Amino acid sequence: MAYLEADALGYGAGNLNRTAPVCETNKTGFAAFGGKATHHDSHTVIYYEGDPAKRLYELVKGTVMLYKLLPDGRRQVVEVLQSGDIFGLSSGSENDCTAETLVEAEVSEIDLKQVEASADLQRLLTKCLTNQMHVLHEHAVLLGRKSAVERVASFLMHLVPERGGPGCPGPRGEADDGFDLQLHMTRQEIADYLGLTIETVSRVVSDLKRRGIIRVDRADKIHLNKVCGLCQMTGMH
Amino acid sequence: MAYLEADALGYGAGNLNRTAPVCETNKTGFAAFGGKATHHDSHTVIYYEGDPAKRLYELVKGTVMLYKLLPDGRRQVVEVLQSGDIFGLSSGSENDCTAETLVEAEVSEIDLKQVEASADLQRLLTKCLTNQMHVLHEHAVLLGRKSAVERVASFLMHLVPERGGPGCPGPRGEADDGFDLQLHMTRQEIADYLGLTIETVSRVVSDLKRRGIIRVDRADKIHLNKVCGLCQMTGMH
DNA sequence: CGTTGGTTTGAGAGCACTCAAGCACTGTGG
């Protein structure tokens, strides 16, 4: 089993929705601007939708999701953030999403006022926002136009580095086209991210297992037997 | 009929997805930075998904949609832009969406290099991106969690200024809670924006008509009889 | 060994989709 190995490489859920490196030109992030480092346990809310937006946050380590709730309890996870991503920006005076950690996370906070002033921060911000925008566009296609199988396949493919994107090399060489994944989201979180129900996600996963595309060692430990085969099921090929 | 009146006020499709004014702090937009003004007829492509991204565009007048296509022809309209909105930013070197006008439009173009240099442009950009981000978040909820009726109701409500948002005053006074709309999108465009089929959109509109919520004078001229009643159907109350 | 929380599986229903026909408005030519 190479789960730990994959994790150590920063893979696993670590590059969700990441087709290109983000904000890596600025290695220091908010640290260079006196950002206050904070630690958050797994599944902790950093701020709630509707809270006054006074700070900007940079995810340094871990994974954070942003979600919105409808009054009757329906939830949509709108973004899953990775290290380097910035969140907490609001078009009004209130946060438009709730931010919650998926796993333990290190976050760097700075005051919104600082951002207004610093040109470097603005540049960093533009870059990150552009990237998040791109991810949101792709996610809109997933939510609006893809079937359940295509959604789950797309989700899993996003967890495989260097694959599925425009520069996908195809199956490396020949037979061995496998990959080990460590999920950092529960079925419920995946469902709310993909616009499905928990049962549908589970059924699709079971179906992929039955068809030999994947192997499920534990609910959160999945081995992709045929990365390229899975990629064919995303609706993008 | 007050259609022309509404249109003259800049309503109609003019404030789609606009809960707060955008980029209005910078009245000049790109003009102040030597942006090249261009004119585009209705339903003209400004750039295609996959084209090299070399310029940044500001919509000065009219309406532009951004959409993505899946290889089998499925389309998802990911954004509907209004004057003041900026588009053409890409996280890679290629445009991630196709940009097409919905109606005649005036666009101001500037070189991407200019943006890198100007702090004012960066600030303008951050503001616009933040706004678009907020709209995309809300749209993700619509696409992932709302029923067909809720999607169409939400869509129509976005065309009514000052209503449906957090500061909604409710039905003004008493009886008269109507509003005239001029749509600038075909049923197909609406369907592709809402993640539905053209038939479903048509059926929902007919149903709203049957229930007395709206009156359809022409396919693109709709009178809302009960704005508040419609608002109740968006899933957000 | 029972409890708990998360996951999987099953049966059935319903909403939105597909395919197909009908309708309304527009412009064109005889």
Add this chain to the structure above:
DNA sequence: CCACAGTGCTTGAGTGCTCTCAAACCAACG
């Protein structure tokens, strides 16, 4: 002035994918 495509929208019938509700399963834990 009317016939006739042409285009876009609406309506109908039937199917199927995903949802809902419910029960079973499983690993972790006290």
